[in-house]
């Protein structure tokens with residue numbers, strides 16, 4: 047698959063443009079700037095959904111900021127910030143958080159209105175900043191908040207590993223942070239996630255061999271979406287173990303055609319002679335062992351993350 051990069055860079059350019067415009071206009075508009083900061087006028091706040099390294103290899107399971115303090119009457123706009131899919135989901139009162147079901151339309155698509163009522167099920171649907179995820183993904187989701195209180199929401203793809211909260215106070219309350227303070231903190235968080243991902247990548251390289259492939263790893267926040275090593279060479283009749291050494295994200299090892307249901311295993315891994323073979327969903331900590339009984343070069347993918355570059359090859363020699 048080719049990577050969709052159409053939108054990359056554009057928001058940044060726009061921000062630069064606005065920043066320079068603002069700098070030019072600033073001396074003329076001090077009074078109106080003060081007026082715009084009036085805490086009685088409703089504001090729209092922005093929360094980033096996910097984060098990633100520029101090559102998409104490292105993905106973050108975070109809402110940034112994870113806690114946002116707003117006033118009744120304000121809105122929150124969530125913006126997709128990664129190729130990895132996420133959701134913004136407020137569960138109904140008493141509704142349990144269940145494992146992600148990629149066939150449930152109530153999880154995949156938008157649910158609920160544009161104003162949060164404080165107790166019903168609201169869902170953004172699948173969010174991503176690219177269009178080749180295999181899902182119908184949206185880039186933005188907004189809700190207006192009129193009830194005061196503290197409301198937790200989840201990404202139902204990543205469950206307990208990825209949650210955030212909106213804290214709504216009475217209209218007119220002073221805000222503890224400005225949007226630019228949140229944004230600065232977000233940038234720090236994003237850099238930390240990339241650093242953590244790179245450390246995991248280095249550790250994976252040390253653990254990996256020609257007979258052991260690390261099929262993704264994560265620390266519950268930073269995820270590595272790569273096979274390590276992505277190219278290996280083995281002898282005819284050798285066995286290779288693929289290990290998901292993470293704690294939050296599932297992956298697959300899929301040779302041949304991508305099955306319609308990537309969650310179900312396909313083929314016999316004890317005797318692989320080319321063609322279709324798939325691990326099914328590899329939960330964190332699980333292994334998939336394949337014996338290669340045919341000479342050749344065999345490409346495989348993670349059916350969930352191939353569009354961000356999670357692909358590999360096994361070369362089998364006599």
Ligand SMILES: [Cu+2]
Pocket residue numbers: 262271296297298348349350351352356
């Ligand atoms: Cu994967």
